[in-house]
Amino acid sequence: MQALTGLDSSFLYLETPNMPMHVGGLDIYEGSLTFDEFKEFFSKRIHLAPRLRQRLIEVPLSIDHPYWIDDPDFNIDLHLQHMALPKPGDWKSLRKLTSHVFSQPLNRSRPLWEFVFVEGLENIPQVPKGSVAVISKIHHAAIDGASGAEMLGLLFDVTKEPREVPPEKPRELEPIPSDINLLYKSTMNYIKRPFKLPGLLYETAKSTLAAGKISRIQPSDVPRTIMNAPRTILNQAVSAERKWDTALLSLPRIKALKNAVEGATLNDVVMAICTGALRRYLLEKNELPDKPLIAMVPVSTRTKDEKDDMGNQVSAMLVQLPTDEEDPLKQLIRLQANTKRGKQYQGAIGAKQLTEYADFVPFGLGAQAARLYTRMNVSKYHSPLFNVIITNVPGPQIPLYMNGKKMLAHMGMAPIFDGMGLILPIFSYNGVLSISPTSCSNIMPDVSKFSRYLREAANTLEASVLALDKKKEK
Amino acid sequence: MQALTGLDSSFLYLETPNMPMHVGGLDIYEGSLTFDEFKEFFSKRIHLAPRLRQRLIEVPLSIDHPYWIDDPDFNIDLHLQHMALPKPGDWKSLRKLTSHVFSQPLNRSRPLWEFVFVEGLENIPQVPKGSVAVISKIHHAAIDGASGAEMLGLLFDVTKEPREVPPEKPRELEPIPSDINLLYKSTMNYIKRPFKLPGLLYETAKSTLAAGKISRIQPSDVPRTIMNAPRTILNQAVSAERKWDTALLSLPRIKALKNAVEGATLNDVVMAICTGALRRYLLEKNELPDKPLIAMVPVSTRTKDEKDDMGNQVSAMLVQLPTDEEDPLKQLIRLQANTKRGKQYQGAIGAKQLTEYADFVPFGLGAQAARLYTRMNVSKYHSPLFNVIITNVPGPQIPLYMNGKKMLAHMGMAPIFDGMGLILPIFSYNGVLSISPTSCSNIMPDVSKFSRYLREAANTLEASVLALDKKKEK
Structure with a gap:
C-alpha cells in the first residue's frame, strides 16, 4: 500500500466529466504483429511496472490522499481491446478513432490504464500495409512524462530479439485495508507533519482559490x-x-x-x-x-x-x-x-x-x-x-x-x-x-x-x- | 425535469464496478450501410426518444431519487463509436468485441447510452459480406425490455423506404436546477406521501437487508x-x-x-x-x-x-x-x-x-x-x-x-x-x-x-x- 503524492492525487481531484486526466499515446509498429502475440508478450512483462496492476482506494472522509493497492481482481482482458480501423484505413480514420478513445475517461475502480490494439492500417503514407497501432491511455495520477519514457524502456527492447525478462516471483497480495485501518494510517501520516502544515495550507488555499490549482506551479x-x-x-x-x-x-x-x-x-x-x-x-x-x-x-x-x-x-x-x-x-x-x-x-x-x-x-x-x-x-x-x-x-x-x-x-x-x-x-x-x-x-x-x-x-x-x-x- | 421511479433508480443504486446495470443489444444489418449514413439517419430521429439526450442529476444528501434533465452539452459523437472487426471478421471476433463493449460501464455524467458501429463482418455464416453490426448499450435505469421494443419502433421502419419523421421543433432547454431547488422539490415530493411511507419503508428495509433488493419483486x-x-x-x-x-x-x-x-x-x-x-x-x-x-x-x-x-x-x-x-x-x-x-x-x-x-x-x-x-x-x-x-x-x-x-x-x-x-x-x-x-x-x-x-x-x-x-x- 502506497499513498499518492500531493501532485499525483491532484490529478484525481481535478478530473471532471469534461476533463479526464489521462495521458495517452499512439504507437505504430511495423509488420504483422497479432493481438495474441501482443497480449502474451505484454503479460510476461507487466510485473516490471507494478502500477499497472494496482488500483486506487480512497480514504474515508477524504482526510488523506488516496492509496495504491495491488488489485486482487486484476484481469488484463479488461484493459486490452482489439479492433480494426474502418475502411479506408487511412490516417483520418486512425486520428478519429484515437480522439474517441482519448475522450473516454478511465474507470477508477480498476488499474488506471487501457490499450487498444488496432489492425487494418491499409492506407497510411510511409506505414507498410499490415502494420498495427496501439492506442494507450494511463491516468496522470499513475504516471508522468518521464515515467512514460521509463515505461517505454521496460516494455520495449533495443534489439529485434526480445531480451529475457525474469518471470515474476510468486507474490502475496496485501489484503485490502478496511476503512478503519485507512483512517488510522492517514491520521498517523497527518500527525507526522503538524508543524509544517498550517502556514502552507493557508497559502495554498489562498492561491488555489484565487487562481485555480495550477497557480501553485x-x-x-x-x-x-x-x-x-x-x-x-x-x-x-x-x-x-x-x-x-x-x-x-x-x-x-x-x-x-x-x-x-x-x-x-x-x-x-x-x-x-x-x-x-x-x-x-x-x-x-x-x-x-x-x-x-x-x-x-x-x-x-x-x-x-x-x-x-x-x-x-x-x-x-x-x-x-x-x-x-x-x-x-x-x-x-x-x-x-x-x-x-x-x-x-x-x-x-x-x-x-x-x-x-x-x-x-x-x-x-x-x-x-x-x-x-x-x-x-x-x-x-x-x-x-x-x-x-x-x-x-x-x-x-x-x-x-x-x-x-x-x-x-x-x-x-x-x-x-x-x-x-x-x-x-x-x-x-x-x-x-x-x-x-x-x-x-x-x-x-x-x-x-x-x-x-x-x-x-x-x-x-x-x-x-x-x-x-x-x-x-x- | 422528471424524477426517476423507485425501480428505475434502484438500477443506479445496484451498480458496482463489477455489475454495470446496462442492457445491450447486437443488431446485424444487411448491405453496406456507412457510418456517416447511420449517424445522419439516427441524428434526424433521436428527438423521438427524449431520454437519449437526457442525463442524470443526483439530489444532494440522497433524500430523493435522481432526476432526468435535458443535457445542455449533449454531443452525439461521444455516444457513437466507429470501428471494424479484426481479421478474420468471423463470429468469434464479433462475440469477443461485443463482450468487451458490454463489460465497460456507461459514463454517468452523460446520457446513459452508447452505440458501436462495426464494419468488416467478412466471415459470418448467413451474413452477406459488407454487412455491418451495431452494438448498443443503454442503462437499465433509462429503459426496460418493453421500452426497448418501443425504441426499435421509433428508430426503424417497416418498409425499405424510410418514413418521414417530422423534424424537431425548436426547444428551450430547462436550466439545470441548483442544489437548493432540488432539495425543495424533493421535500415537496416527500411531503405528498408521508402516511403511506413508514410502513412500507420498514417492510422494504427488512426484506432488502435480509435477502438483497431483488426479493422485493x-x-x-x-x-x-x-x-x-x-x-x-x-x-x-x-x-x-x-x-x-x-x-x-x-x-x-x-x-x-x-x-x-x-x-x-x-x-x-x-x-x-x-x-x-x-x-x-x-x-x-x-x-x-x-x-x-x-x-x-x-x-x-x-x-x-x-x-x-x-x-x-x-x-x-x-x-x-x-x-x-x-x-x-x-x-x-x-x-x-x-x-x-x-x-x-x-x-x-x-x-x-x-x-x-x-x-x-x-x-x-x-x-x-x-x-x-x-x-x-x-x-x-x-x-x-x-x-x-x-x-x-x-x-x-x-x-x-x-x-x-x-x-x-x-x-x-x-x-x-x-x-x-x-x-x-x-x-x-x-x-x-x-x-x-x-x-x-x-x-x-x-x-x-x-x-x-x-x-x-x-x-x-x-x-x-x-x-x-x-x-x-x-
Missing part, C-alpha cells in the same frame, strides 16, 4: 506584469470530446535549424514552430491578440534516485512565444532569449521546493478548489496565467522493438482543462519528432488544420534559414 | 419451501468481464414444437430448451443439483397509457425448470404445468401493487442494502431465491429497416449481479429467436459451449417430438 517571483498572458479563444471552458492530431517532423532537419541562431537549442526551434502555427491559426480566425502568447513548459524535477517509482515530480517554466512577430527567424531569436531567461527564474526558485509545496493539500481542498474554479467559470473573468502547454519529452534516438516488431512512431496525448484548451505534447524518437495538438470540439474542432500549420511552419522556418545562409555566403 | 406468498432454489455454480459473486454469446433458432420450428404438448406455449418450449442446456452444462461439470433450478421470469406490467414514457414497470414470475428430468418431452410437460401455476400466483398478487411497492425506497437505502449484500457476501451463506433469469421479449415478426437496410438479427444482453451470474435475454424477430446467454469470466468462461448446448437442446427436443408424432401415427 507558477514561478511566483516572475513579475506578473511581464508574464500575464493575453486572453485567447484557446482559454475557455473545454468540452468532453477530444480533438487530436499529430505533425511528424524530421529530427535531423530540426536540429540543423538551431545552428542558424547562436545559443539556440532544439527546444527553441520547436517552440518557434509552435509559435508560427499558433500565430497563423489565430490570425486566420481574426483572434490573434496583440500581446505575445505565454506557454507553460513543464520540467521534470525527479532526481536519479527517484527514477524507480513512477509518479509526477514536475515544476514549470513560463515562456513568451513571440506570436506578435511575423518573421520566423526573428521569432527564433526572441525565443532563444526568452527561454534562457525563463530557465534562470525557474532555477532561482528551486525545483525541489515547488514539488514539496504541492505535497501539502489535504482535506480534499484541491478537489473543491478545482471544482469551484470550474463551476464559477473563474477562467472567464480573469486573464489566463498562460495560453498553451508545451511538453517536450526526449525519447531514445535508436529504434525500439516490441516482440521483434519495430516501433515506427510514437505520438503523445495529454489532458486539457477549463481555461487551457490546447496542449502540445512533443516526443522525439529515432529521428522523428512528433507534435500532437490535443484539444476539444468547442475550442479547436479543426485540429487537423493546426497540425498542418505546424508542418508548414517548420518548412517556412527552414526556408528562412536557407535564405539567411545564402546571404551569409555572399 | 418476488411473489412472497409462494411458499418458500417449494420455491427455494438449490445452490449452483451460477449463483456466486460476479467478475467485471462479461462473457456473451448467442444461439439463433428458427421461430417456426420452435412454434411447431409447442403443438406436441397440449396447452404448452411458445414460452414453455423456450424454457424447455433452456432447461436442456442448463442440465447438460451443469451435469458435464458435475455440478447439477438434485433439486430443479428456479428461473425468474420478469413480466412487463405497464399499461397501454404508460407506453409513451420509458421506464421500468416490471414484476416477476418464478418458474421451476425441470433440470432433474432427462427426457426433453417430459421437461416440456412439466414446464407447461409449472408456468401455468406461476402465472396464477403472480396474478393473485397484482402486478400494479408490486410496482408501487418498488417506488418507495428513499434515503439511498436501496444503494446501501445492495452494497451490504455484495460486501458481506450474503449470497455465499443463504440459498439463492432463483438460479437464472430468463427474459422473453416478443418483437415484430416482419422485417425492420434502418435507412433502407434490413435488420437481419437482433440479440440482447442484460445485467448480471452477485449471486445471479447468468441471464438469458430472449428476443424474437422476423422468424428468428435469439437466446443470448450473458455471464462473466469467473462463472461461465465457456459461454460459447453453453450457447451450443442451447442450439443442440432445441434439436434434441425436436427429435423427441418427431419420434412422438411417428408413434402417434402408428
